[in-house]
Amino acid sequence: MSSLLKSHQLAIGYKNAGRAMSTVVDQITVALQPGELTCLIGPNGAGKSTLMRTLAGMQPPLAGTVTLGEQALHRLPPAVLAKQLAVVLTERVEVGNLSAYALVALGRHPYTDWRGRLRQADEAVVRQAMTTVGADQLAARPVSELSDGERQKVMIARALAQEPEVLILDEPTAFLDLPRRVEIMQLLHNLARESRRAILLSTHDLDLALRMADRLWLLPTGGPLLVGMPEELALNGALAQTFQSEGVEFDAAVGAFKIQRHPCGPIGLTGHGAAALWTARALERIGFEVITDNNSEQLPFHVRIAGVNGSTRWHVTRTSGRTEYRSLAEVVENLV
Amino acid sequence: MIKSTALKITWPQLGLRRMALAGLIATLIGAFLLSLALGSVQIPLDNVVRILLGGTPDKATWSDILFKFRLPKALTAVLAGGALAVSGLQMQTLFRNPLADPYILGVSSGASLGVALVMLSTGAAAVKVVGSLGLYGDLGLVVAASLGSMLVLGLVLLVAQRVQSTLTLLILGLMFGYLTSALVSLLIYFSLPERIQLFSLWSAGSFGGVTWSQQRVFTPVIVTGLLAAHLLPKALNALLLGDIYARSLGVNVVQSRRWIILCASLLAGTATAFCGPIGFLGVAVPHLCRTLFNTADHRVLVPTTMLLGATIALLADLIAQLPGSQTILPLNVVTSLFGVPVIIWMLLRQQQLRASFAG
Numbered sequence: 001m002s003s004l005l006k007s008h009q010l011a012i013g014y015k016n017a018g019r020a021m022s023t024v025v026d027q028i029t030v031a032l033q034p035g036e037l038t039c040l041i042g043p044n045g046a047g048k049s050t051l052m053r054t055l056a057g058m059q060p061p062l063a064g065t066v067t068l069g070e071q072a073l074h075r076l077p078p079a080v081l082a083k084q085l086a087v088v089l090t091e092r093v094e095v096g097n098l099s100a101y102a103l104v105a106l107g108r109h110p111y112t113d114w115r116g117r118l119r120q121a122d123e124a125v126v127r128q129a130m131t132t133v134g135a136d137q138l139a140a141r142p143v144s145e146l147s148d149g150e151r152q153k154v155m156i157a158r159a160l161a162q163e164p165e166v167l168i169l170d171e172p173t174a175f176l177d178l179p180r181r182v183e184i185m186q187l188l189h190n191l192a193r194e195s196r197r198a199i200l201l202s203t204h205d206l207d208l209a210l211r212m213a214d215r216l217w218l219l220p221t222g223g224p225l226l227v228g229m230p231e232e233l234a235l236n237g238a239l240a241q242t243f244q245s246e247g248v249e250f251d252a253a254v255g256a257f258k259i260q261r262h263p264c265g266p267i268g269l270t271g272h273g274a275a276a277l278w279t280a281r282a283l284e285r286i287g288f289e290v291i292t293d294n295n296s297e298q299l300p301f302h303v304r305i306a307g308v309n310g311s312t313r314w315h316v317t318r319t320s321g322r323t324e325y326r327s328l329a330e331v332v333e334n335l336v
Numbered sequence: 337m338i339k340s341t342a343l344k345i346t347w348p349q350l351g352l353r354r355m356a357l358a359g360l361i362a363t364l365i366g367a368f369l370l371s372l373a374l375g376s377v378q379i380p381l382d383n384v385v386r387i388l389l390g391g392t393p394d395k396a397t398w399s400d401i402l403f404k405f406r407l408p409k410a411l412t413a414v415l416a417g418g419a420l421a422v423s424g425l426q427m428q429t430l431f432r433n434p435l436a437d438p439y440i441l442g443v444s445s446g447a448s449l450g451v452a453l454v455m456l457s458t459g460a461a462a463v464k465v466v467g468s469l470g471l472y473g474d475l476g477l478v479v480a481a482s483l484g485s486m487l488v489l490g491l492v493l494l495v496a497q498r499v500q501s502t503l504t505l506l507i508l509g510l511m512f513g514y515l516t517s518a519l520v521s522l523l524i525y526f527s528l529p530e531r532i533q534l535f536s537l538w539s540a541g542s543f544g545g546v547t548w549s550q551q552r553v554f555t556p557v558i559v560t561g562l563l564a565a566h567l568l569p570k571a572l573n574a575l576l577l578g579d580i581y582a583r584s585l586g587v588n589v590v591q592s593r594r595w596i597i598l599c600a601s602l603l604a605g606t607a608t609a610f611c612g613p614i615g616f617l618g619v620a621v622p623h624l625c626r627t628l629f630n631t632a633d634h635r636v637l638v639p640t641t642m643l644l645g646a647t648i649a650l651l652a653d654l655i656a657q658l659p660g661s662q663t664i665l666p667l668n669v670v671t672s673l674f675g676v677p678v679i680i681w682m683l684l685r686q687q688q689l690r691a692s693f694a695g
Contacts, residue, residue, distance in 0.1 A: 102633055105350055139347055
């Protein structure tokens, strides 16, 4: 699997008016994979927005490189970049009496002629984008009359109309109520999977990020950036540590939303403790219904957790045979 | 699984509707003919058309009135009205400010300063310099006003290259405006009463002062500016979303901004130089178009604002003539009487100004 956007030894921050540079975080080497939803979480002021802006090409890196496909991101002409990478910002746009449809149509900007006229193919992309996010019924409504959730969907559709490979969203759930937040996260999760796009979003919604993200970027104040599968970061304590230093306690047992979707069918799970809890979460996330009762061994798929903390082993049984894995990430990668 | 597709989706139509465009053009032609027919002397419409087509009117003097006075004035009104309205639209979008007008960057104060320098300079040395430059007379005023607005424009463009923030640019433009106004006040304070009257006459605004020979400069410049304005709607549309989104859509924001300022200032500067500073057309007409066509899409707004601006300029001039009487009102009085209620009405009716722009 080749990554779409990657950074190498990236240092982010600001060049001050003089020659002094203020580095926020450095040594960032990360990658965004197609089909994956990546969530960036971390306390305020840690540099989340700076990192997002640098990865989106809106701010130059202080050191290191960002590559999009095979090319250096910060050397790409804006018009070329706009066809490969789209952003959704936190700031609320006020466009007056523009219809939602016309707003989404602005996303075709990089593709239209000098007059900005949309061909039929362009309008087809716009309509598809609105249908994808479930905003097609909003097409004729003025943007100023939309609710925050509807507006956010329209803004995502606008970004999709650019037909980008990489989508970067700065706190897309910031102004939404809980059900809308779940809806938007679910939407982005499905979007990444179904369209094979790489999606990066920043959020303060830890619980939702843990449930929805395929990969988590943890940015504690002062760095370094920690990267991993959410469940692994929870298991190895990185998550607790990041937020502990901020005086916030991370309660691993809390789950406000139970997300019900089991396209992969049932899977049996035997095991105890935190490893079992997070394995169950990981399996649910990738679409299994986790069964832990006595008959679970009879199911076509079964995971048994053995060993104690520090040397945990996952034994996965399926029709083709039995395999032993040393990490949860391996389990998930082989089951997807 | 069958998804519910029972609700039929009606996708709105994008872009300018042909009927709307045809309606606006017809109204403009109507207003144009009316402004040729009405005045201190009434010329019947059939005679107006006959004269324009090269025929002989019922009274020989009508032909003279039409060609010497009314036709150049109507042409000036059309071009200046369209120019000021389009320029106002560009400034409102660029600065994301509903009250922005063509003069927001100090273009009109610059022109005023130029005119004031010529008209109000009283010292013997100054008179000699101004006189030797051939700056007295009608064309002299135009040259002085153009130089004044070009000076301010040059300063603004220079600053625009370095300043990233549009808000900073807006404030700098206002400051330039205040500075030049202060200089004008100073000149007025030290000059002779009859000169001051001449200056206030120019300040009142008029479409009637542009002669045929001046049209040879005025028309091509304004037409060029208006054509250029039709190249910019795509960038203006992207700027609706703000600088950052515009950049993410592949727009070179600094460069687009430079072209928009150049175009708007050329239009407003030329119109002001030839007709004096004319208020409210540039603020009110774009809002009127947004309401009439219920859109913020500049592919619709640029042509409609231009046509409606020209029509309203013609009508304002017509009202200023008080047809049938010998009295002529100052043009700025009429445009203010039209512009202020339009803005207040829209503010109260649908809070459009607030909805159109970030608060």
